[in-house]
Amino acid sequence: MAAFGVYGTTRNWPQLDEAGKPLKDGEGKLLWGPAPTIVFPYQWQGEVVNRKFRSDRKQFQQDRDALRTLFNADAIKTADEVILVEGEMDVLACWEAGFRQVVSLPDGAPSKLLDEGDLKRLDDQRYDALETCAEKLAAVQRILIGTDMDMPGGYLAEEFARRLGRVRCWRVTWPDGCKDANDTLLKHGPEGVQAAVAAACPMPLEGIFDMRDGCLHEFLHNGREPSGLTAGIGDLDEIARLPAGGGWLTIVTGIPSHGKSSLLRTWLICTALRSDLGIVWCSPEDNRPEVLALRICSVLLNHPMKAAGGYVPEALLAKAQDWVRRKVTFLWSDNPDTEMTLEWVLARAEEAKRRFPRNLLVLDPWNEFEHQFTRHESETQYTGKWLRKLKAWGRAEGMGILIAAHPTKLQKDPKKGVYPVADGYDINGGANWFNKADLGLTVYRRDEGYPEVHCWKARYDAFGKRYEFARLKLDPRSGRLASTSSRDAAHSNMEDRHA
Template sequence: MDKTFSDFGIDVPPAASGQLSLTCPQCSAQRKKKRAKCLSVNVEKGAWICHHCSWRGGLSQREQSNRTLYWRRPDYRQPAPFSPGALPEDIQRWFAKRGITPAVLERNHIATKKVYMPQLERWVSAIAFPYYRGETLINAKYRDGRKHFRLEAGAERILYGLNDLEQTTLIVEGEMDKLALEVAGFRNVVSVPDGAPPPQAKDYARKFEFLQADEEALKTVKTWVIAVDNDAPGQYLAEELSRRFGREKCKRVLWPEACKDANEVLLKRGPEVLTDCIKNAQPYPLAGVLTVSHLSEDIDFLYTHGLKRGMSTGWPSVDICYTVKPGELTVVTGVPNSGKSNWLDCLALNLAQQGWRFGVFSPENQPVGHHMARMIEKWAGKPFNKGSIARLSRSTLAQGKDWVHEHFYWILPEDDQDWTVEHVLDRARALVLRYGIKGLLLDPWNEFEHLRAPNVTETEYISLVLKRVRQFARYYQVHVWIVAHPAKLFRGKNDQYPVPTLYDISGSANWRNKADNGLVIWRDLGDPKKDLVEIHIQKIRFREVGRLGAVRLRFDPVTAVYREPEPDDEAAFPPADGADKADEQAYLDSLYAEYEAQGGK
C-alpha cells in the first residue's frame, strides 16, 4: 500500500499542491517556537526536508534522518537553482561598505533569497552565496542582516569558489574574504564552507570532510596560500590545513596589526596593502636552518597559552606519567601475552572519544572483522558474544559500527606487495589528507617486511627506519605507536618474568634512543586470574608530556577494557619486603637518575 504524508505525521491540507511550508513532526513540538514552519514539502514530488533538524524523505522511500549509516553512499540533496538577478539597492550598499564591487558580486552569482533561519526559527530575507562544482549548484550559504548563517540542509559541503582552483590557490575562512581578495585582483581563491571550527571542538577532523569529494582536483594545486583569520580558531585552522596539504606546499599570510582577515585589510588599508600581504606570504619552515622569525607566531602562542600537556589517555592515573601529544613516537613493549596490543587498542579508543582518528596496521589482529568486532565491544562496554552477561544489542551494534567506522581505518597487507614501513607510511599520508588521522598504530614491528641492505647492520637499519617514522610523525603531526617485542627473557623470582626495559627490545638500543616515549606493559603471567596490569613509563622526552613512573589498571576480561583500580586495590607496585622492595626502589631510582641527567627532558 502506498504511503501518504500523514503516515509520517506531516499534516498536508486537502487539495494542496506545489511547495508548502509546514511545521515539522520531528522537531517543532520540542522547540520554543512550536508553530515555526520549518518543513518544506513538495506535494507533486512527494518529498520533504526540514530546514531546522535536516529530517528528509519521500513517499516512495523510507524517511531519512540526518544520520547516514556508514555503509551507504551519502545521499546529498541538490538545491533548486536560483537566478541571481539584480541585487536590491540596500544589499548593494551593504556590500559597497565592505569594499565589494558590483562586478565581483555579479561574477560570483551573489543573490538574495527568502530562507528559513534555524537560529531565529522563522523565514527571513538573506544574502545567498552559491557553491558550484562546474555548472552544477551543489550548496548555498545564507546570511541575514544579524550575521546569522546557514547552509542548505542536506546538501554536500564543498569549498566555496571550487571552480577558481589554480596551481597556486589562496584559501580563506569565509565568503567575504574571497570576494575581498577578488577586488584586489585575486580570483584564484577558495573558502572553507563552515569557517574555522573552535579549537575545543571534540571531533575537529569531521569539519574537514569537504576535502574528500574533490580530492583529485585539490591534488592539482601546487602551492596553497593560507590566508585565514588572525585569531586562535584561525591558527588551528591554518595548522590543520597545512598538515593535510603538506607543509612543503603551503605559505602563510600575515595580516597587518589590528586587521583580522582579508576583508578588514581591504577596508582599513586598501587593495594595495592587501595585495602586498598576499605577495609576501611566507613559506612554512621545512627541514634546514631556522630563525626566530620563522616561528615568531608559534613562540607568541606558546607564551600566551603555555607548554600544554598532551591529550588525556582516558585514565587519570596514567595521565600523571604519560599523555599523548601529536607529532611524537611512542614505543610499547612487554613480554608475550602481557596485553600490549589490547591496552593500545583501549588507549586509541579513549583518544577517539576525544575526536581523534586512527590508521591501524595490525597484521596479527586478523581477520580484520574480528579486530573491528573487538573495538565495537570495547566501545559498547558489553560483550560481543553470547554468555552469562547480556551482550550488546543489535541497535548498539549498528551504532558501534558507525562510530568505529568514523574513527578507525585499517591498513591491510596485500599479497603482491612487500609491506615495508614506507608502504604503510604512504597509506598513512593518504589517511591524513582524506580523514585527518591523528594517530597511527604499527603493531607489531616484526610483521613488517624489512628489506635491509647487506652492508647495513641491524642497528643501523633500525636507526634509519625509526628516524623516518619520527620525521613522518613530526611533519604530519600524527602520534605513532610501535609495538616491539623484547628479546628472550628468563624467569626470575617467583617464576615470573622481570619487567623488561626498552634496551631489552630485540635488535637495537635505538628503540630507547629514538623514541620520544617508552612504555612497558607487564602483568603477573603466573596467575591468570590476576587482573591488575602495570604500565611502566620508562622514557618521556618532554617534561610537559609526563614523567617516569608506573601505575596500575584493572583489566575487565568480559569486555577486554582497562579501568582505574578501586580505592582499596593494591598500590602501584605489589607489596614487597626486604630485597624485593629495595630492588624496586633501585629500579625507579635509576630511571629518575637518567631522567635528571637529561635535564628533565
C-alpha cells in the same frame, strides 16, 4: 611615471564584451578597435630594448622578439637589496614609497608550480629576464620578494627563491585585504608599503628555524606545545598521557601475552571518547580488520560480543560500529602479493588522513611488518633510520606515531623466579627505541588479571612520570582495563636496573 618613461597612447586591441571575452564577427574573426593604452619601456644598459603595452581592459602585448629584461633593471646600482614584485604598477607603487631598486618580470606569475626537475620549468621563457640580469642579481645580498598574495603570486615567489637562492630571499607579506604593492599604496599610503617591506620574513630553509615575530604566541595558542591526552582511567592517567600532535613517538613494549594490545585498545578507545583523536590502525596480527574492530567494540561498549545469552544486541553493535567507522581507519590487504612494508603503511596512512580526520598511526606489532634492510645495514641502523623517518613523517602529516614492539628474550631473576620489567633498551634494534621515544611504556603482568603499566620514558612532564607505574584491572569479558584505585606509589624496578 615620468621617472620610468611611461606614457599613454592609443593602440588597436581585440574588442571585449562585458564579461571580458573577445568579440568576433560573423566569420569568427576577432573584432579590433582603438583603446587607451599605457606603455612601459623596458630599458637595459640605458637603451629601450622592449615595450609592454597595457590596455584599459588589462590586455597585454610586448614588442616581438625583444630582449627579455626586468622592468627598472637599470636602477639596480648597489648590492645591498632588491625588491622583486609582480608587475610594473607594483614597481611604481614601491617607488612612490621611497624604494628605488625595485624590479619585475615582463610576463607575470605562472598558473602552477612545476617540479624542480620538470623540463618545462627549465625551458620557461618567463624567467629569461633573470638570465639577462644575472650578473647584477648575483651580487645582491638580500632579495625581498613582494609578489601578489594569490596562488600564482605564491608560485612566482617560490620560483624566484629557487632560481636566485633561497638563503638570500625574504618574503614580503602585503596587509590583509591587499593583493599587491599597488593595492597597499592605494589603501594604506606609502607608510603601508614601507611597513610591509620592513616586516619581510626570511624564506624557509630546510633544517633552519627562524624565530619570526609572534611564533611563540602562535605555538602556545594553537595547541602545539607538548601536551598529553587523558583516557579517563585515573591510575593510568597519573603516569601516562598520549602525546597529542604530529611527530611524537610512543613506544609500548612488554613480554608477549602480557597485554600490550589490550592496553592499546583500552587506552586509545577511552582517549578517543574524550578527545578529537582519530586513529589509523595497522595490526597484521589480527588477521582481518573485523577481528580488531570487534575487540574495539567490546572495549567501547564494555560488553562482550558474545556471551551465554547470545550475541550483543544488534542496535548496540550498530551504534558501536558507527563510532568505530568515524574514529578508526584500519590498514589491511588480502592481496598475497602485497608486502606490508613501512613505505606501504605510510602511503596508505596518508590516503586515510585525506579522507578522514586522523592524527595517530598505530603499528602493532613492529615485528609483523615486512622490514627491508639495505645491503650491509644492521638491524640497529635500520631501526634508527626508520624511527627518524617515522617521526619526520608524523611532523609533516600532523600525526603521532605509536608502535608496539616485543623485547628480546629476557632471563628470569634466578632468586625471585620472575622476569624483569622490560624497557626501550630491551627491544630488538638497540638503544634507538629508548632514545627516539617521546613516551615509553611497558605492560607487565605480575598477577593474572592485573596488568601493570610502567613508564620508562617521558620526554616532557605533560606525557607522563618516568619510573612510576599503574596497576590496572582487566575485565576478561570485554577486554577493557580499569583503575584498581590503589595505585602503588613505589617506583618500578627499572630505575634500579638503569641507575
